[in-house]
Amino acid sequence: xxxxxxxxxxxCAFLSSGCEGRADLAAxxxxxxxxxxxxxxxxxxxxxxxxxxxxxxxxEDPAGRIVVTDxxxxxxxxYDERGAPVRVVGRAGHGPGExxxxxxxxxxxDSIVAYDVESGGRLSVxxxxxxxxxxxxxxxxxxxxxxxxxxxxxxLLLLIAAIPTRDNRGLLSLIRPDGSTRSRFLDxxxxxxxxxxLAGAVGLLADGAxxxxxxxxxxxxxxxxxxxxxxxxxxxPADPVQPLVTARSLIEANGGQLRRPNGxxxxxxxxxxxxxxxxxSGTVAVEIAAYDGRxxxxxxxxxxxxxxxxxxxxxxxxxxxxELAGALLGRDRRGRLLILRYTSPEAEAHELVRxxxxxxxxxx
Amino acid sequence: MIPAARAVGSGAILLxxxxxxxxxxRLTDGRGGSAADKRPARASAAAFDSATLSLHGMLTSAARxxxxxxxxxxxxxxxxxxxADIRVCEDLGRQIRELRTRAxxxxxxVAADTAAMVFVRAFARREHLRxxxxxxxxxxxxxxxxxxxxxxxxxxxxxxxxxxVGSSHPRRFANVRxxxxxxxxxxxxxxxxxxxxxxxxxxSR
Numbered sequence: 001x002x003x004x005x006x007x008x009x010x011x012c013a014f015l016s017s018g019c020e021g022r023a024d025l026a027a028x029x030x031x032x033x034x035x036x037x038x039x040x041x042x043x044x045x046x047x048x049x050x051x052x053x054x055x056x057x058x059x060e061d062p063a064g065r066i067v068v069t070d071x072x073x074x075x076x077x078x079y080d081e082r083g084a085p086v087r088v089v090g091r092a093g094h095g096p097g098e099x100x101x102x103x104x105x106x107x108x109x110d111s112i113v114a115y116d117v118e119s120g121g122r123l124s125v126x127x128x129x130x131x132x133x134x135x136x137x138x139x140x141x142x143x144x145x146x147x148x149x150x151x152x153x154x155x156l157l158l159l160i161a162a163i164p165t166r167d168n169r170g171l172l173s174l175i176r177p178d179g180s181t182r183s184r185f186l187d188x189x190x191x192x193x194x195x196x197x198l199a200g201a202v203g204l205l206a207d208g209a210x211x212x213x214x215x216x217x218x219x220x221x222x223x224x225x226x227x228x229x230x231x232x233x234x235x236x237p238a239d240p241v242q243p244l245v246t247a248r249s250l251i252e253a254n255g256g257q258l259r260r261p262n263g264x265x266x267x268x269x270x271x272x273x274x275x276x277x278x279x280x281s282g283t284v285a286v287e288i289a290a291y292d293g294r295x296x297x298x299x300x301x302x303x304x305x306x307x308x309x310x311x312x313x314x315x316x317x318x319x320x321x322x323e324l325a326g327a328l329l330g331r332d333r334r335g336r337l338l339i340l341r342y343t344s345p346e347a348e349a350h351e352l353v354r355x356x357x358x359x360x361x362x363x364x
Numbered sequence: 365m366i367p368a369a370r371a372v373g374s375g376a377i378l379l380x381x382x383x384x385x386x387x388x389x390r391l392t393d394g395r396g397g398s399a400a401d402k403r404p405a406r407a408s409a410a411a412f413d414s415a416t417l418s419l420h421g422m423l424t425s426a427a428r429x430x431x432x433x434x435x436x437x438x439x440x441x442x443x444x445x446x447x448a449d450i451r452v453c454e455d456l457g458r459q460i461r462e463l464r465t466r467a468x469x470x471x472x473x474v475a476a477d478t479a480a481m482v483f484v485r486a487f488a489r490r491e492h493l494r495x496x497x498x499x500x501x502x503x504x505x506x507x508x509x510x511x512x513x514x515x516x517x518x519x520x521x522x523x524x525x526x527x528x529v530g531s532s533h534p535r536r537f538a539n540v541r542x543x544x545x546x547x548x549x550x551x552x553x554x555x556x557x558x559x560x561x562x563x564x565x566x567x568s569r
Contacts, residue, residue: 054457099540294447
């Protein structure tokens with residue numbers, strides 16, 4: 001029985017709900033300029049010495065709890081709706097239910113799926129009570145090794161490849177719960193070029209919701225939009241107000257080298273996208289901040305939030321552009337953005353806020 | 365770290381190794397080599413052919429003064445970092461937090477060369493290391509004989525004694541190490557709670 005239970009939970013977690021593709025009919029958002037309105041903050045009540053170390057992808061489970069990926073502690077921290085810690089799931093290590101390079105963890109139906117890029121790319125499933133329920137490998141011949149994944153809905157997962165690879169084609173894959181591929185798309189061969197130095201300066205960010213998948217390159221300047229069948233719907237600047245400069249162009253201007261003679265990096269100080277979250281109605285939010293190869297980026301310190309809506313002509317309308325403190329980590333079950341920020345400049349505690357788009361006139 | 369930086373960490377590993385510096389005579393390979401061995405330092409890459417280097421030595425007077433300035437505690441855990449470490453060691457933050465917890469109540473001091481300090485401080489804030497202080501210590505001027513300590517390194521130091529024990533991880537691991545700094549220093553950490561200095565490893569071996 002002890003062996004059967006995890007397998008049964010794993011199967012249950014991956015059963016298809018049959019809603020795949022239903023969201024393809026998503027409407028587009030109106031043209032009016034919006035602004036991000038934040039909910040009152042919820043302080044995460046971490047115990048002393050157990051602070052959320054380096055938060056990444058966040059989501060909300062059906063019970064309203066917030067699931068936060070801690071990529072530094074290699075575990076998943078769960079908080080209730082008031083910010084009280086519920087439990088910690090997984091831990092650093094090499095065994096079942098442990099992580100060596102945790103890339104993302106998200107609520108999936110009533111479970112949690114967590115992706116570890118090491119060990120051949122392992123997707124672990126945890127039951128609602130936090131017990132390890134099983135794991136499967138996502139590496140499939142002919143499909144690039146995922147670097148990270150995103151839960152799109154109850155019936156689709158988005159696999160995001162590491163870039164650059166030997167073959168920069170088909171970098172995104174939508175897969176069904178049984179592991180079969182629904183679509184594979186996004187070719188960046190021409191966009192990235194062939195300079196191996198670029199490997200030190202770029203990463204692929206993507207997310208999907210309501211029938212649309214959006215992708216951008218950290219170190220790039222554009223956002224691409226696709227439907228769930230992989231058909232390209234459009235492309236537009238990640239920041240139309242202050243266009244991004246690509247890492248590729250900076251490296252080319254530095255004689256093809258990432259490192260500068262003074263020890264710095266060609267991309268130091270360059271603004272780059274480092275978080276992307278898909279919203280409803282063909283809308284995407286991108287967070288942008290200046291990068292320094294030695295100082296790094298602390299996403300929780302915040303940046304420029306750019307929200308764009310895909311239009312029918314394949315371009316985009318800028319809906320909102322604001323400077324906000326906090327890291328853009330995901331969306332809740334109502335489609336609101338989940339943003340985690342520090343409660344003080346000393347970075348001793350975190351608080352969660354949700355952001356919605358509201359017409360500018362309503363907020364005056 | 366942002367996904368882009370996380371994706372590229374392994375690419376910088378070789379560069380970091382090449383710049384790690386020379387090993388001194390008192391750095392052993394973790395397999396029980398004599399700390400009193402005064403053979404000349406090995407400058408070749410073979411000297412790095414170990415994931416963990418045990419460290420036994422004596423602090424310079426300058427290092428002792430700097431540590432005394434920061435804390436009067438009977439024992440101190442010092443983590444020595446450089447810019448390359450914080451860029452490519454994906455597991456460093458977790459290890460240091462674990463070490464701080466296991467070493468408690470001994471304070472944890474983060475040390476770095478002055479030129480690296482701004483980057484190390486940013487790393488400490490981002491990773492919530494919460495050190496008791498930051499010490500400006502040059503890896504090549506930490507131990508007598510001018511031995512350069514490969515970084516990252518974690519050391520246990522008892523005030524009033526020049527003896528220092530610790531370990532160094534000159535070989536970069538992109539992800540979780542099987543044995544962390546806290547695991548490797550655990551034989552010395554219980555002693556840090558009291559005021560007695562650790563056994564002199566040079567005599568006890």
